[in-house]
Amino acid sequence: MLNKLKTPIHIIGGGLAGSEASWQIAQLGIPVVLHEMRPKRKSDAHKTDKLAELVCSNSFRSDDASKNAVGLLHAEMRLAKSLIMKAADSNKVPAGGALAVDRNEFSKTITETLEKHPLITIQRREIHEIPEDWHNVIVATGPLTSPKFAQEIQAITGTEALSFFDALAPIIYTESINMNICWYQSRYDKIGPEGTGKDYLNCPLNQEQYKIFVQALISGEKVEFREFENISYFDGCLPIEVMAERGFETLRYGPMKPMGLTNTHHPTIKPYAVIQLRQDNKLGTLYNMVGFQTKLKYSEQTRIFRMIPGLEKAEFARLGGLHRNTYLNSPILLDESLRLKQKPQLRFAGQITGCEGYIESAAIGLLAGRFAAADYNRTCPSLPPKTTAFGALLNHITGGHIATNETGKRSFQPMNINFGLFPPIISTNPLEKSLPHKEKKQAIIERALNDCIQWLKNSF
Ligand SMILES: Cc1cc2nc3c(=O)[nH]c(=O)nc-3n(C[C@H](O)[C@H](O)[C@H](O)COP(=O)(O)OP(=O)(O)OC[C@H]3O[C@@H](n4cnc5c(N)ncnc54)[C@H](O)[C@@H]3O)c2cc1C
Numbered sequence: 001m002l003n004k005l006k007t008p009i010h011i012i013g014g015g016l017a018g019s020e021a022s023w024q025i026a027q028l029g030i031p032v033v034l035h036e037m038r039p040k041r042k043s044d045a046h047k048t049d050k051l052a053e054l055v056c057s058n059s060f061r062s063d064d065a066s067k068n069a070v071g072l073l074h075a076e077m078r079l080a081k082s083l084i085m086k087a088a089d090s091n092k093v094p095a096g097g098a099l100a101v102d103r104n105e106f107s108k109t110i111t112e113t114l115e116k117h118p119l120i121t122i123q124r125r126e127i128h129e130i131p132e133d134w135h136n137v138i139v140a141t142g143p144l145t146s147p148k149f150a151q152e153i154q155a156i157t158g159t160e161a162l163s164f165f166d167a168l169a170p171i172i173y174t175e176s177i178n179m180n181i182c183w184y185q186s187r188y189d190k191i192g193p194e195g196t197g198k199d200y201l202n203c204p205l206n207q208e209q210y211k212i213f214v215q216a217l218i219s220g221e222k223v224e225f226r227e228f229e230n231i232s233y234f235d236g237c238l239p240i241e242v243m244a245e246r247g248f249e250t251l252r253y254g255p256m257k258p259m260g261l262t263n264t265h266h267p268t269i270k271p272y273a274v275i276q277l278r279q280d281n282k283l284g285t286l287y288n289m290v291g292f293q294t295k296l297k298y299s300e301q302t303r304i305f306r307m308i309p310g311l312e313k314a315e316f317a318r319l320g321g322l323h324r325n326t327y328l329n330s331p332i333l334l335d336e337s338l339r340l341k342q343k344p345q346l347r348f349a350g351q352i353t354g355c356e357g358y359i360e361s362a363a364i365g366l367l368a369g370r371f372a373a374a375d376y377n378r379t380c381p382s383l384p385p386k387t388t389a390f391g392a393l394l395n396h397i398t399g400g401h402i403a404t405n406e407t408g409k410r411s412f413q414p415m416n417i418n419f420g421l422f423p424p425i426i427s428t429n430p431l432e433k434s435l436p437h438k439e440k441k442q443a444i445i446e447r448a449l450n451d452c453i454q455w456l457k458n459s460f
Pocket of ligand 1: 350
């Protein structure tokens with residue numbers, strides 16, 4: 001009770017991230033006020049008054065830490081004593097290798113645990129503005145941040161800083177691209193401000209391949225928009241299949257333009273159409289399909305995009321999409337401990353920072369909570385190594401992203417955890433250029449878990 005009288009840390013939003021952040025802070029002996037607008041004000045997707053409500057699927061995806069990046073993140077969360085993981089583990093339902101939960105019991109467990117915690121006060125109200133006398137704040141209002149508060153965030157960060165929709169192009173692991181077919185070249189060999197003239201990977205199509213591809217896009221199964229998403233397309237972000245429907249040649253004048261490109265494998269044969277892939281992370285382990293935002297179903301995307309020459313065996317780190325999502329241009333706005341550079345008393349957490357998914361949002365909540373607690377204690381926040389799933393995800397949000405859009409501006413898109421975000425493992429054997437794919441994954445996982453254990457041991 002005495003501790004509650006100390007100035008608390010304020011957390012806005014009691015979703016996956018805000019709940020985890022509250023728990024982490026309170027477990028470190030620091031008082032928290034958690035502000036949640038439901039049930040007084042509903043979002044377009046939430047249905048209950050419970051904290052950490054799962055708005056759609058009841059799955060946290062694969063729980064296999066020996067094979068999967070998301071399973072590895074689960075393991076690291078458990079090591080860091082995550083409340084979200086504890087509640088998920090105690091409310092599991094059978095789902096093969098996935099961690100799926102009874103959604104009502106899961107949210108009920110979290111709500112009751114936080115309500116009972118002596119250092120946590122829960123206030124049910126919508127925050128419109130951040131009071132000047134709140135000196136340590138975490139904003140975790142999620143992809144459906146209330147419109148009034150989104151205006152406040154825009155006023156603080158600038159109008160260009162907040163996006164309201166994802167127009168996601170698929171992202172491919174570089175090592176799965178067939179370099180006997182693709183080649184490096186920027187259009188017209190343009191070097192640009194920081195380029196080399198060879199910044200893009202190009203996939204060539206002849207007329208017949210183009211025709212079959214366009215037909216596949218038109219006939220492919222699409223995901224319907226939810227009522228509240230009600231997106232009216234603007235021309236800069238038309239889904240690829242909508243462009244295909246507008247006419248046979250439309251894509252050749254848009255994202256599949258063949259101009260200014262010469263296939264180095266067959267310099268005398270002019271491709272009829274070209275798909276360009278652009279480097280998506282500093283490490284060069286990921287490439288995105290330029291202009292390929294889509295509402296095709298995931299299974300259809302994999303099938304249709306593997307028809308593209310050079311991408312027959314493509315492995316996707318993320319598939320394309322187009323949906324409502326409020327998120328910040330974090331690599332520019334946030335420092336490495338998730339604080340707003342221009343107003344360091346504000347920290348952001350969860351999906352609003354540009355991660356994607358329940359568990360990723362909770363993981364960023366966990367980190368934000370630990371960082372806010374360090375500020376509270378006037379110590380330096382201990383950042384997780386980039387070799388851990390925590391660190392790889394944090395680095396994607398605050399620093400690792402270099403992709404630019406067509407106008408040369410840096411573009412930042414939300415992402416799930418995936419192995420492409422981790423620094424590569426370099427083989428110690430000089431005769432081996434790099435380890436085989438399976439061994440590489442194993443080595444990344446082992447390194448991540450060891451480094452995570454060390455990090456947790458050495459911080460707090
Ligand atoms: C429709 C939809 C479906 C999704 N489906 C999935 C899925 O199936 N699987 C998956 O892994 N991810 C899914 N996601 C992505 C995402 O990971 C989840 O939305 C996740 O809940 C994000 O966690 P969060 O804590 O950042 O935000 P949320 O869990 O949304 O929490 C934010 C909280 O802030 C509150 N809030 C908002 N504004 C205010 C305010 N001004 N004052 C006070 N409180 C406020 C909200 O009521 C909410 O409780 C989906 C997203 C959406 C939008």
